[in-house]
Amino acid sequence: MANDAPAVEITDLVKEFKTTMRGRPLRAVDQVSLRIMPGEVYGLIGPNGSGKSTTMKALLGLLAPTAGSCKIFGRDSIKVDSRQDVGFLPENPYFYKHLTGGETLRFYGRLCGLGGSVLRERIEVLLELVDLKDARDRRVGGYSKGMLQRIGLAQAMIQHPRLVILDEPTAGVDPVGSREIRDLVLKLRDQGITVFLCSHLLEQVQEVCDRVGIIFAGKLIREGKLEELIAIEDQTEVVIRHADSALVSRIEEIIQSSDGAELVQTGKPRTTLERLFLKEIKRDHQS
Amino acid sequence: MSESTPTPAFKASHASRMVTLSLHAFTQLVRMKVFYFLAVFAVIVIGSNFFDMAQHQGPESVGANVLRNIKSWSLGAMALFAVVISIVATALLLPRDIEDRTLYTVLAKPVPRIDYLVGRLMGVLLLVFVSLAVMDLLMVAALHLRTGMVMEMQEKMAVGRGWPEEAIQSLKQETLASGVNWQLQAAVLAIFLKVAVMAAICLSVSTFSTSTLFTTVVSFLIFFIGHFQADALDFYLKGVEAGTSTFSQYLALGFSLFIPNFQLFNVVDGLVQNQPITLLMVGKLVMMACYYVLLYTLLAWWIFSDKEV
Incomplete structure (x- = not known):
């Protein structure tokens, strides 16, 4: 697959859900098209129920599009192989409570084909990255919300994905945990990993994203570079220290x-x- | 806090993913403390030792009831526990993964849905296999100990009654034959095969069900209906002769092909009555179990492959 292929390419995505037997289907995503280039941090923002999570699930092949297509690095996202390059952190992740943090990463790593010393080293690196080394032998069932998000981020990155998809990564996390997750996102960007995140916490998106899309009632109503979108073109800001x-x-x-x-x-x-x-x-x- | 540069992608084989998922399901169920029922089984095995009806007239019937009771109670309990474990465990896995949203994290990895289903099924079967193995071991140990005691009692009584040596040896051989033998293992295998079919059925039900309770209830219903499958087949065969309507005949045929005849797996009663289990019977049961496990696993895959989670 060509290296210059977009990390994410969603074209005219439509997703409808059946409601009652004879009722009209509910259109959750309506003709959404977007492209995310490798290395970008893209934020999809919108209120609850606007179609953010549905778009992400369609991109991951968890939902079949009613119309349109989703591609990951040029490969149809319905195909299982396309997920080799993707790490996903769902909203409010609930991992298997009976596993410890270390076991959780081992389980997901093995699913991706890692094993032996490679997997052991990878687990060490990720536990350190998300600052959960001390909690590696504790069952995930006893983790706090912030710890769950962090172990979720670690599992998303276990197979060295080129694209990381984060669904409301800081939802329900306290400001300290939230800051740590944002720092991790910035680290991913520094490593050239593409990040596609959705959130309704606008300030957080503003801090980490290169480009932003605004989705409302299933439609992508605005999209572009963050600086261009939020700059007030006819005004200039000057900040002076120690001015009398x-x-x-x-x-x-x-x-x-x-x-x-x-x-x-x-x-x-x-x-x-x-x-x-x-x-x-x-x-x-x-x- | 440093992260290494991304390395080339890894790839797991279908087999390794299935093994990973099955070991995970096994660990999950074990940590839910399902093995506690083994304590109940041990009590049943020990309890069956004390039910010796005082009806013996001579050395040949001393303790015969005890050996029969141990086999009957143990195999009966094994069949019951194995079916309950397989249905409840299978019914728990998929709906729970959907409810807890853990399924997202698994299917968002490069895991084909068939790998997920087969892995889960293998995990349940591994749990049932280990459970049956432990129960089998307990039963064999109890039966072995008790057979020795019974033979000792029989010998003492026979010598007291002046039985000739050949008759005593013959009695010993007879008692030994009704103790631990390979027929018992064939019966345990029949229980495992029956349970494997039931787990596959439960798996396919869980792919379209929305809850653990619904899956459990429907699976038990199919389990009971399966005990009347022979009647449906009989209706079809007799209907052909008697000229019953074609629709009814095909309905009965479809039913008999789709719903397994669980009565065929019930070899325990015959075994307790010392009726032998032949190799041919075991072969037929293995073939039948393979057919239904494959059928229901493919059905589960067909439903689950398009399921939106």
Whole structure:
């Protein structure tokens, strides 16, 4: 398969679900088309029930498209072999509770054809990556939500996939766990792994994604590079450290004397509540 | 916290995936503590030792009831436990994987659905096999010990009554024959084959069922209906002679081909009455079990291959 093939290519995807015996079918995904190139982090955002998870399931061959097609690195996603290159973290993953963290990774690794020392080393690397080395011998049934997401991410990456699909990766996870998952996503991007994630937590998507698609009522209503989508083209932001009131007044005078320029807003930039929370607990932890 | 560069993709064979899935299903069921029933079985085997009806008139009937009871109770309990385990365990696996959404994580890997189904079925069969092996071992141990005791009692009584040496030896041989023998193992194999068919049926039911309860109830229903399969076949064969409507005949034929005749697997009663199990009978049962396991596994695959999870 050609290396320049898109990591994900969804063309005119339609997915309808039967409702009652004679009722009209429910169209969950309506003519969605998107392409994700290798190495990109793509975020599909939309409210609950907008068709994000259905799109992902169709891409993984868990649902058969009513119309249209899904390809992974040029291969039809209905074919089982296409999943060799894919790691998937479902929403609220519930792994086999009777297995420990280490056993969970061994099970999924063996399904993908890994074995022996290769698998053992891979498990070590991934447990360290997701910071679960100390919990490797604990049963997954006793894991917290954040730990479940992290072991889920590790199982998704067990066979060195070129594409990782994450369905609401930070849903229900506390800010610290959420930050760790976002850091992991950024690490994947640094390694050239394509990431396709869907979420309704917009700020998190904004932090990690190169491109974003907005899906609503089954339709992809907007798509593009994140910076292009969120930039306000006719405005410019200047942030100055240690500016006294005299300097601010002078700047305002310059703007007023300029033709066509208008001062929209001055004030102090604010941190987010999440950043404040993380900073405070880090400080508390260090002390 | 470093991650190595991605390496070329790996590929598992169908067989290795099935083995992985079957060992996983086996571990899952074992950790659900299903083997606790073995304690109940041990109690039954020990209990069957104490049911010796006081009806013996001479050395030849001393303890005969005990040996018969041990065989009858043990094989009966083995058949019951094995069927219950196979149905409940099979009914639990697939619906639970769907409910817990663990199925997503398995099928999102390069795992063909047939591998998943066969792996799960093999896991249940492995569990049943190990359970039967342990129960078999307990039964054989109890029977062996008791046979020795019975022979000792018979010899003492026969000597006391002045039996000739040849008659005593002959009696010993007879008692030994009704103790531990290969016929018992054939009966255990028949139980395993019956249960394997039942597990395959349950697997195919679970592919379209929405819950463990529904799968369990329907499977038990098929199990009971299977005990009347011979009547349907009989209706077909007699109907051909008596000129019954073609539709009824084909319905009866279809029923008899689709639903296994579980009565054929019931060799325990005959064995307890010292009726021999021939190699031909065992061969027929093996062939029949293979046919139905294959039929129902393919049916399960046909339903499950297009199932949206």
